[in-house]
Amino acid sequence: MGRKTHLMILGTASHVGKSVLVAAFCHIFSRTMSVAPFKAQNMSLNSWITEDGGEIGIAQAIQAWAAGIEPTVEMNPILLKPKGDRLSQVIILGRPAYDRMAGDYYESIDEVSGIVDDALARLEEMYDLIIIEGAGGAAEINLYDRDIVNIGTARSVKPAIILAGDIERGGVFASLYGTLELLPEDIRALVRGFVINKFRGDYDILKPGVLQLERITGVPVLGVIPYADIAIPSEDSVSIADKHTCQRLIDIAVLHLPHISNFTDFEPLEAFANVRYVPLASDIGNPDVIIIPGTKNTIEDLLEIKKHGMDKRIIDMHRRVPIIGICGGYQMLGRTIIDCGFEDGVTEISGMGLLDVATTFERYEKQTRQVTKQVTCNGPILGSIHGEMVSGYEIHTGDTTSTSPVFEDDGCIDESGLVFGTYLHGLFENENIRRALLGYICEKKGISSKDTSFEIISMEDRIREFAELVEQYVDISAIRGLLKIH
Numbered sequence: 001m002g003r004k005t006h007l008m009i010l011g012t013a014s015h016v017g018k019s020v021l022v023a024a025f026c027h028i029f030s031r032t033m034s035v036a037p038f039k040a041q042n043m044s045l046n047s048w049i050t051e052d053g054g055e056i057g058i059a060q061a062i063q064a065w066a067a068g069i070e071p072t073v074e075m076n077p078i079l080l081k082p083k084g085d086r087l088s089q090v091i092i093l094g095r096p097a098y099d100r101m102a103g104d105y106y107e108s109i110d111e112v113s114g115i116v117d118d119a120l121a122r123l124e125e126m127y128d129l130i131i132i133e134g135a136g137g138a139a140e141i142n143l144y145d146r147d148i149v150n151i152g153t154a155r156s157v158k159p160a161i162i163l164a165g166d167i168e169r170g171g172v173f174a175s176l177y178g179t180l181e182l183l184p185e186d187i188r189a190l191v192r193g194f195v196i197n198k199f200r201g202d203y204d205i206l207k208p209g210v211l212q213l214e215r216i217t218g219v220p221v222l223g224v225i226p227y228a229d230i231a232i233p234s235e236d237s238v239s240i241a242d243k244h245t246c247q248r249l250i251d252i253a254v255l256h257l258p259h260i261s262n263f264t265d266f267e268p269l270e271a272f273a274n275v276r277y278v279p280l281a282s283d284i285g286n287p288d289v290i291i292i293p294g295t296k297n298t299i300e301d302l303l304e305i306k307k308h309g310m311d312k313r314i315i316d317m318h319r320r321v322p323i324i325g326i327c328g329g330y331q332m333l334g335r336t337i338i339d340c341g342f343e344d345g346v347t348e349i350s351g352m353g354l355l356d357v358a359t360t361f362e363r364y365e366k367q368t369r370q371v372t373k374q375v376t377c378n379g380p381i382l383g384s385i386h387g388e389m390v391s392g393y394e395i396h397t398g399d400t401t402s403t404s405p406v407f408e409d410d411g412c413i414d415e416s417g418l419v420f421g422t423y424l425h426g427l428f429e430n431e432n433i434r435r436a437l438l439g440y441i442c443e444k445k446g447i448s449s450k451d452t453s454f455e456i457i458s459m460e461d462r463i464r465e466f467a468e469l470v471e472q473y474v475d476i477s478a479i480r481g482l483l484k485i486h
Helices: 018-029 058-066 102-107 109-126 148-157 172-182 203-217 238-242 263-271 298-307 310-317 328-332 431-445 459-473 476-483
Strands: 005-011 035-038 041-043 047-049 055-057 078-084 087-092 095-101 129-133 160-166 191-199 221-226 251-256 274-279 289-292 323-326 336-342 345-350 357-361 367-374 389-396 399-402 419-422
Touching (some): 005 148, 005 476, 018 035, 018 129, 018 160, 047 058, 055 058, 055 078, 058 129, 160 476, 172 203, 191 203, 191 476, 221 459, 251 263, 263 274, 289 328, 298 336, 323 328, 328 357
Parallel strands (some): 005 129, 160 191, 251 274, 251 289, 289 323, 323 419, 336 357
Antiparallel strands (some): 047 055, 087 095, 357 399, 367 389
C-alpha cells in the first residue's frame, strides 16, 4: 500500500475492552496486509520485555503477537508505572527515564509528544495499517490540552475512530452518546462507528436502543459483541477486582501488595486452581500455595506486610505450604534488604528470613531481559523437572546473592525445597513448572493427577478465538470500507 492507514479504538471508560478489540483487529487485518499496534502512552504495572530488553505494556505485546509480529518499543513509546502518591516511573522507548509527579509530567508533554510522533512515524515506515489504542475514557475534558493518547494522537493522524462501550457496566447508550458529544468537534467528526462489548442478553430487546442511538448520533453501531471469558492477560490492576474465585480443589493465595506488579504471572494458574488475591489485613486462610508477587516498591510493601503481621503468618506456614516469591517477593523472602539510596544513609531492613539471600539496592539500574534457563535445583517440587528448561523475563532493580540457585544463576531455594524465589516473570507460563507445582499439590492432597494435563490454551489460540467472535458480530466489511482497504 502506498498510503498509510490508521484505525483507532477509543473507549467510553477504562476496562471496556479496547485492548482486546485492538488485538482482534490486528489478527483479522494481518491476514491481508502488514499491521502493527500502537498506544502512545500506557499506564500499567503489567509490562513485557522485548527481544532487545525494552519494557512496554503487556497489552501491546499481545497485540503484536496477534498481528504475527515481534513486539517493539515503538508500539508503546511511553509507559507510566505508578509508584504511589501520584508518582510514576516514566519509561521512554523501553528504558527508565525518570520519576515524575503527575503535574510535573504534564509540564513536559510537548517533549513527550515529539517522542510519540517519531515512534509512530517509524511504525508507518514498516507497516501498512496501524491500529491505535486509546487510553481510559476518551472524553476526559479536563485533559484535552495534554491528552497525547486520545486527542493528541487522533489530531496527529486523523484516523477512522471506533468508540467502544461496555454494556455489562450499565448505561452503555448514555456513555456512548455522552462521550461522542463531549469530544472536540474535530475529533467527533472522525468517529465512524460504535461497538458495544460484553453483551449477555437478548439482542431483540437491545435493538430498539441501538437504532435510536444511530438515529440521534448519525453514527452506526458496527457490532454488539457477546461477553466472552477469554483468558487474555490483564492490562492493569482494575482487573484484580473483576476476578472471581472458583471452587477448585487447589487453593493458591497471592498477596495483594499495595504496589503489586505483573500479576499476570499467575493468570496461567487460574485454569487449575482457585487463585485468591489476599489483602494484607485479611486472613490468609489455609491455602495450598502462597505466592508473594512482584512489586514496584519492595521495601514499602515489605513494611506493610510486617505492619499487618502477614509475615508471621507466612513464616508459621512455611514448613507445611510451598511459598514462592517472584521478583520483589523473592527479595522479601531473604534475610536482608539493603538500600543505599536514602538521604540519611544506608537503610537495612530484615526480610522474612526464609531464604538465605541478601539484596542490595545500590546502582538503581533496572535489569530487563528475556531469559531461558535450566532447572538446576532439587526438592519435592522442582526436583521432578531437574535439568529441564524454563523461559521468562526479568524486570528488576537490586542485586541478590544466592548460594542455592534455582535456575542456573537465578533464584534461591531452601533446604526443604518448599520455599523458593526467582526473578523470572512469566514463570507459570511454562507447562513443566505448572506440572511440577500442581502435581505436587495434587499428590499431597490425594488428588489423582495421573491423566491430568496442565497444558493451557496458547496465547495464539486465545487471540484467534476472540478474533473469530469479533468477526462474527462486528461488520468487518464496513470497517474495511471506512479504511478504504479490500
